[in-house]
Amino acid sequence: MRLTTLALILIVMALAAFFLGRRRAIAIGGPPGAARKLHSLPKYHGYYASLWCVLPGLVVLLAWAALSDTLITSRVIDSLPEALRNQPEAQLSLTLNDIRNLAAGQMVDESRRAEFEVAAGLYTELRAASRRILSGLIIAVSFLGFAVAWGRLKPQFRARNHVELAIKVALIAASMVAILTTLGILLSVTFEAIRFFRQVPFADFLFGLNWSPQTAIRADQVGSSGAFGAVPLFAGTLLISGIALFVAVPIGLMIAIYLSEYAKPAVRRVVKPILEVLAGIPTVVYGYFAALTVAPVIRQVGASLGLDVASESALGAGLVMGVMIIPFVSSLSDDVINAVPRAMREGSYGLGATKSETIKRVILPAALPGIVGGVLLAASRAIGETMIVVMAAGLSANLTANPLESVTTVTVQIVTLLVGDQEFDSPKTLAAFALGLVLFVVTLILNIIALQVVRRYREQYD
Amino acid sequence: MLLMDREKGFAAMREPADGREPVAATPVSPMVIADAAETDRIAADTVGDVTAKDAVICVRGGNVHYGETHALRDINLDVGRNEVIALIGPSGCGKSTFIRCLNRMNDTIESAKVTGDFRLDGQDIYARDTDVVMLRARVGMVFQKPNPFPKSIYENVAYGPRIHGLASNRAELDDIVYGSLERAGLVDEVKDRLDEPGTGLSGGQQQRLCIARTIAVNPEVILMDEPCSALDPIATARIEDLIDELSQKYAIAIVTHSMQQAARVSNRTAYFHLGRLVEVGPTDKIFTNPSHKLTEDYVTGRFG
Numbered sequence: 175m176r177l178t179t180l181a182l183i184l185i186v187m188a189l190a191a192f193f194l195g196r197r198r199a200i201a202i203g204g205p206p207g208a209a210r211k212l213h214s215l216p217k218y219h220g221y222y223a224s225l226w227c228v229l230p231g232l233v234v235l236l237a238w239a240a241l242s243d244t245l246i247t248s249r250v251i252d253s254l255p256e257a258l259r260n261q262p263e264a265q266l267s268l269t270l271n272d273i274r275n276l277a278a279g280q281m282v283d284e285s286r287r288a289e290f291e292v293a294a295g296l297y298t299e300l301r302a303a304s305r306r307i308l309s310g311l312i313i314a315v316s317f318l319g320f321a322v323a324w325g326r327l328k329p330q331f332r333a334r335n336h337v338e339l340a341i342k343v344a345l346i347a348a349s350m351v352a353i354l355t356t357l358g359i360l361l362s363v364t365f366e367a368i369r370f371f372r373q374v375p376f377a378d379f380l381f382g383l384n385w386s387p388q389t390a391i392r393a394d395q396v397g398s399s400g401a402f403g404a405v406p407l408f409a410g411t412l413l414i415s416g417i418a419l420f421v422a423v424p425i426g427l428m429i430a431i432y433l434s435e436y437a438k439p440a441v442r443r444v445v446k447p448i449l450e451v452l453a454g455i456p457t458v459v460y461g462y463f464a465a466l467t468v469a470p471v472i473r474q475v476g477a478s479l480g481l482d483v484a485s486e487s488a489l490g491a492g493l494v495m496g497v498m499i500i501p502f503v504s505s506l507s508d509d510v511i512n513a514v515p516r517a518m519r520e521g522s523y524g525l526g527a528t529k530s531e532t533i534k535r536v537i538l539p540a541a542l543p544g545i546v547g548g549v550l551l552a553a554s555r556a557i558g559e560t561m562i563v564v565m566a567a568g569l570s571a572n573l574t575a576n577p578l579e580s581v582t583t584v585t586v587q588i589v590t591l592l593v594g595d596q597e598f599d600s601p602k603t604l605a606a607f608a609l610g611l612v613l614f615v616v617t618l619i620l621n622i623i624a625l626q627v628v629r630r631y632r633e634q635y636d
Numbered sequence: 637m638l639l640m641d642r643e644k645g646f647a648a649m650r651e652p653a654d655g656r657e658p659v660a661a662t663p664v665s666p667m668v669i670a671d672a673a674e675t676d677r678i679a680a681d682t683v684g685d686v687t688a689k690d691a692v693i694c695v696r697g698g699n700v701h702y703g704e705t706h707a708l709r710d711i712n713l714d715v716g717r718n719e720v721i722a723l724i725g726p727s728g729c730g731k732s733t734f735i736r737c738l739n740r741m742n743d744t745i746e747s748a749k750v751t752g753d754f755r756l757d758g759q760d761i762y763a764r765d766t767d768v769v770m771l772r773a774r775v776g777m778v779f780q781k782p783n784p785f786p787k788s789i790y791e792n793v794a795y796g797p798r799i800h801g802l803a804s805n806r807a808e809l810d811d812i813v814y815g816s817l818e819r820a821g822l823v824d825e826v827k828d829r830l831d832e833p834g835t836g837l838s839g840g841q842q843q844r845l846c847i848a849r850t851i852a853v854n855p856e857v858i859l860m861d862e863p864c865s866a867l868d869p870i871a872t873a874r875i876e877d878l879i880d881e882l883s884q885k886y887a888i889a890i891v892t893h894s895m896q897q898a899a900r901v902s903n904r905t906a907y908f909h910l911g912r913l914v915e916v917g918p919t920d921k922i923f924t925n926p927s928h929k930l931t932e933d934y935v936t937g938r939f940g
Contacts, residue, residue: 438746517783521846523744524779525796525853526772535795540786633786634835 180309184231184316188224191320195223195327203329214334222333225340226323231312238308246300253296258289273297360614366607373601374402379608381405385571387591387602402605404612406573410581411613414492414563415556417577421496422552426503427545431533433504434511446508453501461565464494469566472578481578486568489577495562502552503545510544511537539633546628554617560585584609683928684917688716688904692856692887693738693775698752700733700742707733709911711752715857720879720888722902722919724895725934729908731891735859737761738889739775740768756857773800776850780862782842784834784849789826792834792845793817796853812852820848821878840871847878851886858882860890864897876901895935899923907931 199219203212212219247270251259258269272286276294327333371379382403429449433442469490476483483489514537522532538545560583568580569590591606598604691714700708708730715721715738723731733742740761742748754761761771773796784792793813796802803809813830817823822844826837834845843863850858860879864872879888879901892898898905899919906916907930915922915931926932 515783517779517781518785520741520744520777520779521783521785521849522795524739524741524772524777525799525849526769527795527799528769531799535799536785634833 180312183313184228187313187316187320188228191227191323192220192224194220194320195323196220198223198324198327199333202327211329213330213332214337218333218337219327219331221337221340223320223323223327225337226319227316228319229340230319231316234312234315235308238304238311242304242308246297246304249300250293250297254293255289277301363607363611363614366604367611369599370601370604370608373604374608378402379404379605380612383573385587387587387605400601402601402608404584404609406571407582407584407587407609408612408616409573409575410488410567410571411557411583411585413488413575413577413581414495414567414583415553417489417492418495418499418556418559419549419553421493422499422503422556423549425496426500426548426552427507429500429504430507430511430545433508435529435533435537446505449501449504452498453505455498457498457559457561458565460494460498461561464490464562464566468494476578483578484568484580486566486580487578488567488581491563491565491567492577494566495556495559498559498562499552499555502555503548506548506551507541507545510541510548513544514540539631542632543628546624550621550624553620557583557613557617558585559583560589564589584613682712682913683915683931686712686714686913686916688714688719688721690717691715692717692757693889694753694755694758695734695737696753698734698737698754699750700730700737701749701751702745703747707911708737711913713906713913713916715887715889716904717856717887718883718885719904720883720890720902721904721906722898723889723891723906723908724893724898725908725914727893728910730911731906731908732861734908735777735861735889735891738857738859739772739777741772741777743768769800773853774855775857775859776853776855778843778846778850778858778860778863781866782839782846784837784842784845786833786835788831789817789834789837789845790830793848793852796849800853802853816848816852817845819851819882820844821874821881822848838871840867840874843867843871843875844878847875847882851882855886857887857889860888862891862893865893872897895923895937907934909934 196216196219199212199214199216203216250270250273251266254269258266261269269290273290273293274297276287276290277297379402382401383405384401384403385406386401388400433446437445465486469485469487472487472490472493473483473485518536518540519532522536527535563583563586567582567586569582569586570580571582571587572579574581588606588609591602591609596603693715695711695713698708698711698713699706711730711734713734723734725731736742737750737754738756738761740750742750750762756771756775760766785795787795790813793816794809797809797812803812814823814827817826822841825841826832826845834842837845843866847858847863864875867875876897879890882888883903890898890901902919904916905919905922907914907922907926907928909930915926915928917927922931923935926935932938
């Protein structure tokens with residue numbers, strides 16, 4: 175039975191369980207509106223029956239999905255001839271891949287087809303059997319679950335409390351998804367990074383001033399020093415993000431203040447969505463805008479001032495990135511400024527404060543946490559931004575504080591390290607994970623600092 | 637259709653009335669007088685003396701529109717120096733709107749349109765060259781819900797003096813803050829924790845902090861918009877005592893829904909009804925011997 179069919183059957187059973195449960199509740203409790211013999215409304219009895227019908231089946235499905243492949247694989251390995259079975263681990267996994275491909279009807283090495291055919295047949299057969307058993311098992315378990323629930327439906331049964339508990343558990347599970355995913359990403363990056371640090375010393379990576387990740391494949395190659403000093407990359411990231419925030423924070427904040435305090439509602443209704451469109455423009459478009467429009471202008475202005483500007487400059491990328499992240503600052507700040515109660519404003523106006531005094535002394539301090547949140551979001555966008563930098567700031571890892579020179583950033587280097595054919599155990603590739611890990615830690619520290627700032631300077635209004 | 641029926645209904649009720657006087661004589665049900673046109677008819681002119689000796693605020697022909705709604709209709713009323721005037725009346729009758737006109741707080745409401753002659757010490761409040769900042773320093777306001785700023789107690793009181801530049805150094809500012817807290821009867825409770833947030837005080841203390849904040853800029857008039865409606869009886873009693881003391885120095889206009897409070901704190905009382913000022917007079921007269929039927933119905937608790 176296909177999985178979709180199984181899902182459909184389960185849905186139908188759940189619906190049926192709901193209606194049956196509700197009907198039974200009405201039958202044992204009397205019609206709605208009659209003297210309340212039921213503890214919970216009939217629909218809660220329905221939900222309860224429905225949950226008991228679906229949840230055990232889902233548990234079985236998950237358990238089966240986790241276990242069945244291991245079981246099938248071990249059976250297939252056992253069936254293999256001695257010679258194949260005793261291969262080294264890596265070889266064995268390649269063989270298994272071939273068997274799976276053959277079973278799925280894909281191309282395999284023709285010379286070895288005969289060798290795998292039996293195993294592939296067994297694999298297909300076992301999988302089909304597994305499906306059949308699973309389908310039967312799930313339907314049986316669902317019926318069983320429904321029967322258990324059915325037995326419990328009595329007038330004084332507290333179905334509502336059980337359903338509420340199920341909802342709470344579901345919500346907790348949803349929030350766990352986000353946390354576990356973050357944890358998983360962190361762990362996978364950490365393990366790869368540890369492999370990198372076995373080959374390149376930690377201190378060399380963190381404090382090295384030279385970035386040149388091309389490792390020599392042959393001993394006589396030139397220009398492939400294989401230096402993994404990450405400082406120029408972080409300096410470049412800091413420089414470009416700094417320029418971007420320098421543009422976005424003041425402008426974004428002023429836009430937010432204008433929109434929430436000065437603009438007429440009609441203006442606000444038009445301007446705010448237009449601003450938010452800025453955030454929706456693909457970064458590639460920003461990238462060529464920076465490279466083809468802004469960079470030449472900067473170059474010309476620089477030349478007329480007698481400055482030497484690289485055609486790919488940190489300034490160009492930073493300015494355009496700044497424009498891109500304006501909506502993050504303005505939109506979020508606007509929302510929190512609007513959330514400051516009207517009573518705060520009236521209190522200040524009533525004492526004879528002007529609009530700007532009220533904003534500076536009352537509204538901004540009260541809205542600070544939200545504003546810092548917006549700035550942080552903008553900062554993490556700036557730090558993570560890749561495309562604009564690739565197109566407008568270049569790939570050369572210069573250690574410089576001069577915004578008119580070409581720099582590169584951490585994320586850009588991660589992309590260039592991982593693009594194309596790569597060995598996954600060379601330091602060049604693994605360096606990407608180390609960079610990712612350090613970037614993760616840096617943004618985490620930034621977040622913690624910002625939280626402390628908020629806690630220190632916040633003026634809590636309720 | 638519905639409207640026509642209502643018109644007919646009103647007409648039927650009006651029928652026995654002959655002109656204006658009999659309305660006061662016939663029992664008027666609340667449903668009938670809840671109609672604006674009806675109020676116009678029976679309360680077009682204010683009963684009682686609207687003038688005050690040594691008036692600090694003088695309003696003639698005051699009208700306020702909120703968009704289509706005519707919220708205040710032809711109000712004439714004075715507020716005298718060192719006088720406490722209570723503004724009473726059912727919800728939506730325009731009493732809050734009236735006091736918000738006196739320091740132009742209605743400016744912050746987009747749809748509000750104020751017409752008529754509002755004067756503070758003879759100066760036109762709504763004149764083109766009136767500085768709203770100076771006006772609000774002279775006419776302070778205490779709001780219904782205590783709204784201390786989320787700053788320290790000290791900073792709350794120092795806020796006004798700072799923005800108006802009333803103190804040239806820290807010592808002077810300290811004096812103003814302590815003096816204001818003292819006059820607001822709060823200094824003993826908070827003198828050891830001036831750097832704690834004002835929002836951490838109890839509701840009654842917060843409201844007294846707001847009063848201290850208002851008197852710190854040394855106003856001539858203090859407007860209070862139901863200052864005790866969010867407070868318990870003990871905190872209310874303290875605020876009422878405070879109003880009594882403050883009336884030595886300031887003119888106070890207080891909006892209240894509590895008739896007992898109006899009777900306790902005010903010298904004069906003005907009764908508003910659906911945008912009209914129905915009756916104004918000495919407080920004891922309004923509560924013991926009102927001239928207008930609407931006032932009598934309200935103060936005796938027949939409706940409202």
